[in-house]
Amino acid sequence: MRGSxxxxxxxxxxxxxxxxxxxxxxxPSERLPDPAQEARARTLFREVRCLxxxxxxxxxxxxxxxxxxxxxxxxxxxxxxxxxxxxxFLVARYGEFVLLKPPFSVGNAxxxxxxxxxxxxxxxxxxxxxxxxxxxxxxxxxxxxxLSAEEEARLAVLLEGDGHDCAEKGSQEDPPA
Amino acid sequence: xxxxxxxFALILALVFSVxxxxxxxxxxxxxxxxxxxxxxxxxxxxxxxxxxxFAALVHAFVTSDFSVANVAANSHTAKPMLFKVAGAWxxxxxxxxxxxxxxxxxxxxxxxxxxxxxxxxxxxxxxxxGALGIMFLAYTVFASxxxxxxxxxxxxxxxxxxxxxxxxxAVHPPFLYAGYVGFSVVYSLAMGALIEGRVxxxxxRWVRPxxxxxxxxxxxxxxxxxxxxxxxxxxGGWWFWDPVENASFMxxxxxxALLHSAIVLEKRGALPGWTVFLGLAAFTFSMLGAFLVRxxxxxxxHAFAVDPTRGVLLLMMMGVAAGxxxxxxxxxxxxxxxxxxxxxxxxESAIVLNxxxxxxxxxxxxxxxxYPLIREAIDGxxxxxGPPFFNLTFTPVMLxxxxxxxxxPLLAWKRGDAGAVMRRLWVALAAAAVLGLVTYGLIVxxxxxxxAGVALGFWLIGGALAExxxxxxxxxxxxxxxxxxxTGLPRGAWGTTLAHAGMGVFVLGASFETAWRVEQAxxxxxxxxFRLGAYSLTLQDVGTVEGPNYLAERGKVAIxxxxxxxxxxxxxxxxxxxxGGQTTSEVHICPKGLDDLYIVLGExxxxxxxxxxxxxxxxxxxxxxxxxxxxxxxxxxxxISLSDRRIRLGVGRRASETAA
Numbered sequence: 026m027r028g029s030x031x032x033x034x035x036x037x038x039x040x041x042x043x044x045x046x047x048x049x050x051x052x053p054s055e056r057l058p059d060p061a062q063e064a065r066a067r068t069l070f071r072e073v074r075c076l077x078x079x080x081x082x083x084x085x086x087x088x089x090x091x092x093x094x095x096x097x098x099x100x101x102x103x104x105x106x107x108x109x110x111x112x113x114f115l116v117a118r119y120g121e122f123v124l125l126k127p128p129f130s131v132g133n134a135x136x137x138x139x140x141x142x143x144x145x146x147x148x149x150x151x152x153x154x155x156x157x158x159x160x161x162x163x164x165x166x167x168x169x170x171x172l173s174a175e176e177e178a179r180l181a182v183l184l185e186g187d188g189h190d191c192a193e194k195g196s197q198e199d200p201p202a
Numbered sequence: 203x204x205x206x207x208x209x210f211a212l213i214l215a216l217v218f219s220v221x222x223x224x225x226x227x228x229x230x231x232x233x234x235x236x237x238x239x240x241x242x243x244x245x246x247x248x249x250x251x252x253x254x255x256f257a258a259l260v261h262a263f264v265t266s267d268f269s270v271a272n273v274a275a276n277s278h279t280a281k282p283m284l285f286k287v288a289g290a291w292x293x294x295x296x297x298x299x300x301x302x303x304x305x306x307x308x309x310x311x312x313x314x315x316x317x318x319x320x321x322x323x324x325x326x327x328x329x330x331x332g333a334l335g336i337m338f339l340a341y342t343v344f345a346s347x348x349x350x351x352x353x354x355x356x357x358x359x360x361x362x363x364x365x366x367x368x369x370x371x372a373v374h375p376p377f378l379y380a381g382y383v384g385f386s387v388v389y390s391l392a393m394g395a396l397i398e399g400r401v402x403x404x405x406x407r408w409v410r411p412x413x414x415x416x417x418x419x420x421x422x423x424x425x426x427x428x429x430x431x432x433x434x435x436x437x438g439g440w441w442f443w444d445p446v447e448n449a450s451f452m453x454x455x456x457x458x459a460l461l462h463s464a465i466v467l468e469k470r471g472a473l474p475g476w477t478v479f480l481g482l483a484a485f486t487f488s489m490l491g492a493f494l495v496r497x498x499x500x501x502x503x504h505a506f507a508v509d510p511t512r513g514v515l516l517l518m519m520m521g522v523a524a525g526x527x528x529x530x531x532x533x534x535x536x537x538x539x540x541x542x543x544x545x546x547x548x549x550e551s552a553i554v555l556n557x558x559x560x561x562x563x564x565x566x567x568x569x570x571x572x573y574p575l576i577r578e579a580i581d582g583x584x585x586x587x588g589p590p591f592f593n594l595t596f597t598p599v600m601l602x603x604x605x606x607x608x609x610x611p612l613l614a615w616k617r618g619d620a621g622a623v624m625r626r627l628w629v630a631l632a633a634a635a636v637l638g639l640v641t642y643g644l645i646v647x648x649x650x651x652x653x654a655g656v657a658l659g660f661w662l663i664g665g666a667l668a669e670x671x672x673x674x675x676x677x678x679x680x681x682x683x684x685x686x687x688x689t690g691l692p693r694g695a696w697g698t699t700l701a702h703a704g705m706g707v708f709v710l711g712a713s714f715e716t717a718w719r720v721e722q723a724x725x726x727x728x729x730x731x732f733r734l735g736a737y738s739l740t741l742q743d744v745g746t747v748e749g750p751n752y753l754a755e756r757g758k759v760a761i762x763x764x765x766x767x768x769x770x771x772x773x774x775x776x777x778x779x780x781x782g783g784q785t786t787s788e789v790h791i792c793p794k795g796l797d798d799l800y801i802v803l804g805e806x807x808x809x810x811x812x813x814x815x816x817x818x819x820x821x822x823x824x825x826x827x828x829x830x831x832x833x834x835x836x837x838x839x840x841x842i843s844l845s846d847r848r849i850r851l852g853v854g855r856r857a858s859e860t861a862a
Contacts, residue, residue, distance in 0.1 A: 052723065052817070053723055053724050053725060053817075054725075071589070071590065072588075072590050074586045074588065080442075080444050080445070080588075082588065082589070085437065085439070120583075120584060121583060121584070121585045121586075122584040122585060122586050123586070124585075124586060125586050125587070125588025125589060125590055125591070126588065126590035126591055126594070127573075127585050127586065127587055127591060132577065132580075132581065132583060132585075133573075133577075133585070135569075136569060136570070136573050136587070136591070137595070139565065139566065139569050140562055140565070140566040140569075140595040140596070140599055143561070143562040143565050143566070144558065144559070144562045144599060144602075147558030147559075147561065147562060148558065150558075151551070151554050151555065151558060154554075155544075155545075155546050155551070
């Protein structure tokens with residue numbers, strides 16, 4: 026979805042020429058003769074930023090610089106370089122900014138690890154919540170198991186102390202599905 | 203004159219919003235029905251004033267009054283009427299006014315339709331909504347006023363960017379704003395509840411309809427934008443993970459999380475703190491979006507409003523709203539008691555998992571969007587975070603949630619029986635696996651991941667249907683009884699089924715389109731052809747046409763299938779708009795069932811033997827229609843849920859208490 030807000034589309038007009046003719050990489054005159062190499066080049070294009078454009082890969086951009094970058098990538102591939110070598114070459118020349126997929130490095134570790142870390146943290150929280158809940162709710166779930174003498178005693182204390190809470194919880198028990 | 207009236211009404215709206223906040227807040231604190239009522243009246247007046255301003259601006263656009271700076275910059279006499287009207291929200295100033303219109307509109311709606319809310323909560327919420335109104339109206343009046351006149355009006359306007367002169371983009375902002383500004387009501391209700399210090403099941407019941415409405419409208423808005431990008435930008439892409447897109451997507455994700463956690467709070471009284479937190483977060487993300495989109499801090503393909511002063515103001519407004527919200531939350535959170543115990547296998551757990559995943563997904567999008575700024579601040583290194591990052595992180599995280607989704611609605615509250623759920627779902631699961639394998643086996647080139655995506659799509663649809671079948675006891679009781687059960691189902695249940703199935707429809711479309719799209723481009727002279735998958739394309743003719751405000755080259759491309767039948771006579775255009783000196787491609791799309799044949803006419807160049815040739819690009823986009831159909835089903839599901847009797851009547855017992 027390109028165009029979340031019509032706000033300030035005026036300035037958008039300035040970049041129009043770059044936007045109109047997209048999918049520039051399919052330009053027939055630029056293609057490599059070997060289809061396998063061409064396919065690899067196209068995959069790489071999507072990871073390389075058109076440096077002078079607003080936020081486009083060189084696969085999409087019609088800008089002259091994007092054309093030059095595509096030529097560089099195609100030439101490197103035709104010379105038998107691996108994808109990693111082509112990326113390294115581009116970074117050496119233009120800086121990390123050129124890669125739309127930031128490399129996994131110390132500087133970018135936070136970026137790449139955060140999603141998994143957050144997911145694990147969330148999972149951990151859920152487990153902790155369930156543990157705490159099941160400890161707190163043992164009186165409620167005890168009906169399934171026979172109570173030990175110790176538990177009976179604790180239950181009695183609980184019922185005396187704050188009986189109304191347990192009674193209320195119990196009344197909300199759904200019928201088993 | 204009308205413009206001056208509009209400008210005056212805008213200032214009046216600001217005054218009324220101050221009254222709205224003051225009267226409602228005091229009315230709430232002193233439990234005074236009179237003051238609270240006056241506050242509600244002020245809310246209504248605020249909205250009416252902004253509506254007058256908005257109407258005045260639209261009038262100026264419709265009549266091409268170029269003495270108004272905003273009209274001169276964004277309109278043109280030759281522009282078709284729809285785009286003249288849409289021009290009113292086609293600029294920074296106009297769209298901020300639209301934002302204010304929606305914001306105050308929701309405030310007025312709360313004043314008028316909030317009768318089922320407890321009086322105090324309602325008064326506080328109207329007050330908070332008014333406070334938001336003060337900020338945004340003051341910003342519009344003092345920093346971004348669309349009603350400013352030009353001393354020396356031009357004879358002709360500068361027109362709107364031709365790419366944006368399109369019906370989908372004309373109606374996209376109203377939906378989008380109705381969506382993400384709608385979360386302001388949720389924010390206000392959350393603030394009201396925190397001020398009152400009470401967050402309970404009844405509160406969740408009041409929040410849900412507003413969340414549903416905002417989320418459904420936002421879904422439609424985002425889908426319209428994606429659809430516009432698909433057919434207008436000329437290469438068939440529909441999502442680019444651009445910062446501006448992400449800005450609208452984050453509130454959507456949080457809204458989806460909130461919809462689900464509010465159910466848990468409503469039915470089981472659990473997760474009150476978390477639900478309120480999401481309520482505050484949803485609108486915070488909306489404001490963050492407004493800031494990102496308008497400040498120019500991030501490089502976006504939209505590249506607009508590079509106005510640091512306004513950016514700072516918007517950032518300050520977001521800081522005030524979010525800061526006070528989360529501060530209040532931090533003060534109150536410890537006292538929110540979280541009732542409702544549940545077992546590890548239960549619907550509550552499933553929904554908590556859903557929330558964990560959606561929050562992680564939101565955080566991933568946020569981090570990816572802001573990371574270039576963060577890196578630059580830390581070590582001055584310029585980095586880019588683009589689609590490959592999001593595809594590698596966001597997508598797997600979301601897939602996790604989608605894989606377990608069908609089980610959720612079938613699990614019982616408190617303590618579910620995983621075995622019983624699997625017994626109800628195994629048919630859907632088996633069918634999805636078989637369809638995935640068939641896809642893998644039949645479709646060339648073979649793609650394992652995409653086939654798994656297809657299986658997932660069918661699993662979601664099948665799971666949603668299985669849940670419906672379970673509810674109506676399909677094939678287990680006589681059909682007549684099934685029918686009775688189906689007609690007796692609450693609309694909310696239909697809404698859930700539709701929204702979950704819609705997600706599956708989207709996954710199917712996205713998997714197919716991404717994996718098996720066919721692309722071909724070649725320079726063709728008249729009469730030449732090329733092959734595109736199973737089709738053959740011939741450029742038959744290129745002529746010139748004259749539109750209302752453009753000149754165009756129009757190609758005639760005949761597409762025939764393998765049997766030699768004419769499938770489509772495509773008429774792609776390449777338009778030139780003399781006003782701005784811009785060129786656009788008008789693609790031709792031939793729908794073939796769920797697929798699209800997508801034809802673009804490129805520039806003219808010298809072909810073989812000196813004859814003129816045109817670059818013709820063509821795509822087969824398989825099942826692409828599902829990408830847009832799925833979200834629309836989700837929005838429809840939301841709308842159906844919204845019409846549920848339980849929501850319309852609101853609150854049951856407590857409603858009758860407050861009404862009495």
